[in-house]
Amino acid sequence: MWYVKGELGRLKGMEFERRVRERFYAYLGRLLRKARLIETKDLVFILEKAEEQGRISEEQFDELLRLDLVMEGRIKATNKEVVLAVDVSYSIFEEDIERTVSRANILSYILGKEVIPTVVGVEVEEGMEALAEEKGVLLIKVNE
16 A cells, blocks of 8 residues: 555656646746746756866766756846746655755856755645745745
8 A cells, every 4th residue: 555655646746747847937937037948958058068167077967957947037026137946846845955955056056147946846844934945945835
């Protein structure tokens, strides 16, 4: 029975990630003007160049490819240009927040731009909203 619950949870998570990626503007567009998804092929090009220049390691390269979404645009309230490094997880735990901060820091170093670590999820463990605020992570809780 545990196997079935685990597989069902994994499938729910995969479906949620797919939905957020396909409809990213519905989830994140209200925060940004001129929001644009940075496609994986474009991100790979940027990362390969950074790795060739010795600015990031192979491990950092691989870690950044695990981001679910990378978006750029201007914050509606301030018109400031930013990049969102987005991890999508059905359930958000401390490790999701920590991982997103690390990835955003590496991406900011490469791009030379402000990168906001962002997590999107349905279930948020107790205390995670406070931790996200403390770490400067944008946490978006979605009602399914």
